[in-house]
Amino acid sequence: METGEKNDNIRERPFNVIAAIGAELDSQRQQAENIPAQSGMFSVKTANLTIQEAANRPNPVPLWLTLWYQGEVCCLFADSNLGKSIYAVQIAAAIAEERKVLYFDFELSDKQFQLRYTNEATGQCHRFPDDLYRVEIARDCLCPQDDFENALIMEIEQLSVKMECKTLIIDNLSYLCMTSEKGEDAGRLMSRLMELKRKYGLSILILAHTPKRQLNMPITQNDLAGSKKLYNFFDSVFAIGKSAKDENLRYIKQLKVRYGNFEYGSNNVIVCAIEKADDFLRFVTLGHAAESAHLKEITEEERGRMRNEARTLHSQGMSYRAIGEKLGISKTTVERYCKQ
Structure with a gap:
């Protein structure tokens, strides 16, 4: 479910002449008052100038429902074996109908990936959009052991530039930062990702784990494995939970939003089942419900x-x-x- 245009073009926003004139007048007034436009690492503008300049830039496009928007560094987390990679590939395939997507798969081998998307009865393999590229670490690659995380992020940057791709999905966080539970390391990692986002206009979805959790408790930001600093850096966050009422059901809960509406909170989670339709393993939406309806009752x-x-x-x-x-x-x- 992707609403962008091919090759990352976005819907044109009518030029706001009044906002442009207002921005020019505010900029001249700021100069006349000898207020610096930049001081060291800081950019300085009046609140009015900030709004007027931003008004003539396009609004962010939703990449997947209202869970992930263009230009965001987003996080999807879940416990092991709940299907977050399945859901992420489904998201990637939908977006790739409209724009190029790089899916960095650090979880499955190519054979495991192939079997997941093959009809067991007929042997028919699923045909993905041509603009979906799966990326894995080459078997003959001599990875630097002393600074692996830094080298990996540099390689991700170089590949996205080389392929002119601005939509990245990374499966999963532990490969980007082996010590993401440490606040200092987590802060450096997210600073690098935010730098890439701003420098190239990237949209990045990162998959992460949660420790084993009690099924009687709602999902919260504290369930994201590792440092809480990670959560604070992400533009948006959503999670997959397991229903305590039916082990075959999953629910998707929205936890953090910066653009758009907060649609899928605790009172309106997306209830899904994982099904294989011919050769495509996917989440099928069954409806919406309160999260409490899928939590275990305490005796x-x-x-x-x-x-x-x-x-x-x-x-x-x-x-x-x-x-x-x-x-x-x-x-x-x-x-x-x-x-x-």
């Missing part, structure tokens, strides 16, 4: 056990927040258990 016995464990941990000096993270319940619930 009184389980609640009593957690209450006792929370009290024990609190008596040992553990904070409410730390107890909540350990038990998979909210800080407020822990506090209530301990004060009862």
